Amino acid sequence: MRRVLTTALCALVVLVACGTARGDDPSPPHSAIPVDVLVGIHYGLFLDPNPNVLTKEFTLYFNSIPDTTLGPGRYRDLFHLMYQRTSGPQAQEEMFGHAWSKDLFHWVVDTAAFSVDTTAWNTLHVWAPSLVEHQGKVYLFYAGVDATEDQSIGYATTSLLDTTNTVWDPERVQVWRASDTRWAVPDPWVYSGQTQFRDPCVIPDPDSTGRLLMFYTAHDSIDFKLGRGGLAVGVARSGPGTVNAWQDLGYYPKTLRSATSIPQLEGPHAFPVNGSNTGWRLMFTNAGTPPGENGTTTIRFEDLAPGFSVADTTPAHWGSQRFLMSYLHNDQAVFGWSGSEQLHLSGADYLAGVTAWGPFFQSIAISLMTWNGSNFTLGQPSVTSVDDVHSTARGVRLSLGSYAPDADQVRFELDTPVALDAKLEIFDAMGRRVASLLDRPIQPGRTHVAWDVGKDSGVASGVYFARLSFAGGVRAVRLPIAR
Numbered sequence: 001m002r003r004v005l006t007t008a009l010c011a012l013v014v015l016v017a018c019g020t021a022r023g024d025d026p027s028p029p030h031s032a033i034p035v036d037v038l039v040g041i042h043y044g045l046f047l048d049p050n051p052n053v054l055t056k057e058f059t060l061y062f063n064s065i066p067d068t069t070l071g072p073g074r075y076r077d078l079f080h081l082m083y084q085r086t087s088g089p090q091a092q093e094e095m096f097g098h099a100w101s102k103d104l105f106h107w108v109v110d111t112a113a114f115s116v117d118t119t120a121w122n123t124l125h126v127w128a129p130s131l132v133e134h135q136g137k138v139y140l141f142y143a144g145v146d147a148t149e150d151q152s153i154g155y156a157t158t159s160l161l162d163t164t165n166t167v168w169d170p171e172r173v174q175v176w177r178a179s180d181t182r183w184a185v186p187d188p189w190v191y192s193g194q195t196q197f198r199d200p201c202v203i204p205d206p207d208s209t210g211r212l213l214m215f216y217t218a219h220d221s222i223d224f225k226l227g228r229g230g231l232a233v234g235v236a237r238s239g240p241g242t243v244n245a246w247q248d249l250g251y252y253p254k255t256l257r258s259a260t261s262i263p264q265l266e267g268p269h270a271f272p273v274n275g276s277n278t279g280w281r282l283m284f285t286n287a288g289t290p291p292g293e294n295g296t297t298t299i300r301f302e303d304l305a306p307g308f309s310v311a312d313t314t315p316a317h318w319g320s321q322r323f324l325m326s327y328l329h330n331d332q333a334v335f336g337w338s339g340s341e342q343l344h345l346s347g348a349d350y351l352a353g354v355t356a357w358g359p360f361f362q363s364i365a366i367s368l369m370t371w372n373g374s375n376f377t378l379g380q381p382s383v384t385s386v387d388d389v390h391s392t393a394r395g396v397r398l399s400l401g402s403y404a405p406d407a408d409q410v411r412f413e414l415d416t417p418v419a420l421d422a423k424l425e426i427f428d429a430m431g432r433r434v435a436s437l438l439d440r441p442i443q444p445g446r447t448h449v450a451w452d453v454g455k456d457s458g459v460a461s462g463v464y465f466a467r468l469s470f471a472g473g474v475r476a477v478r479l480p481i482a483r
Helices: 007-011 221-225
Strands: 033-036 038-040 044-046 054-066 075-086 095-101 106-115 125-134 137-145 151-158 173-176 197-204 212-219 231-238 246-251 265-271 281-286 299-303 340-345 348-354 364-372 375-377 397-401 409-416 420-427 433-442 445-452 462-470 473-481
Touching: 054 340, 054 348, 054 364, 075 106, 075 125, 095 125, 106 125, 137 197, 151 197, 212 265, 231 265, 265 340, 281 340, 397 473, 409 420, 409 433, 409 462, 420 445, 433 445
Parallel strands: 054 125, 125 197, 197 265
Antiparallel strands: 033 106, 038 044, 044 364, 054 075, 075 095, 095 106, 125 137, 137 151, 151 173, 197 212, 212 231, 231 246, 265 281, 281 299, 340 348, 348 364, 364 375, 397 409, 409 445, 420 433, 420 462, 462 473
């Protein structure tokens, strides 16, 4: 259950606002509940508007919607979160919430956007949504669970993914089952006869125009023969001109339990370097609460060797698993993620994850990725932001000039392509504001701001956070001060 905001949380989260929260879900068919994220140093936290409902598996998506109110031929841009709702009144996991936002700060949520129906393969649960645009329609792939608790993968479609006016076509199409593969085990006794076949992530096939690739997890024949539980990542390719027929491309042996030591592997997805077709990473989750897991090694990934296809499952072409948090130099922004997603846009990449291990909320954290060659960071100690990809203020940067933890003065450099009403504030590790350095309009170009932290300033040793806020965005930087 969602925990109470404490002073310790302020060490990680600089509050913007949490939107309207209600104790009960509104009546179907649709709702439009405003929710503002909690803004942290490297992320924004999205929470379900019902405080008794938690977020779980999700997909992050972006599109441009025709909008005649803006004029003929005009469009508006929207980010979308389609997410599994769980706990409290949604403990049966029968419904997806749909949230949309222009800027990743301010969301509106339809809590009853998509739910189970009488189609046999998804009568009990709907899990793990994945959105992809294909041949003029938006496809919602997901895992459905039938009355016997067997899992399979299918889709629903819509011609327009917008807000509460989104209409899903009535047909729910089951397209991929364990029995369709050469390696996944239907009805395994180790899972009490319940087929484990879920977590689709569907992307345009980078190697075959007009086709799709699907990554998913399933109980594998290797672990079945060993008489133990275990899930591996599989991959399939849609047939030419159809999404109703799929080709089994096998599974990735390096995701077997014997290779990862993960008893319950979930949430696979793959992404390349900065929207290219190189430097692919296959990311997945050590799910549940396995022995020895403490939240620092939940998200893991493997690197594809240069020159090979992401659909190539050859073990020698994939590196050993790496821990995301260690890769990011112990950045606390990804602590305890269980399930992650990556979104690439022109000029902006985002990485998001379910904060299942807290420490304070089970929510969806969204961060901006910064690429440096083939590697990425979430900004520590540099700036991160979560804002509108097409905002005129998107190029605003907050950086440190000649920074050293033991210096007597910290110099900030504020770069902006447009005039802004800006505010630069300093917070301590308990979230208390200790200084207000700037609160005025700034002109395009670079603005310098100094903060005196010498021995006579009264600033104690510790970790501080600088936050630059302006209409449509926030920039933040972590500042260790040593005396």
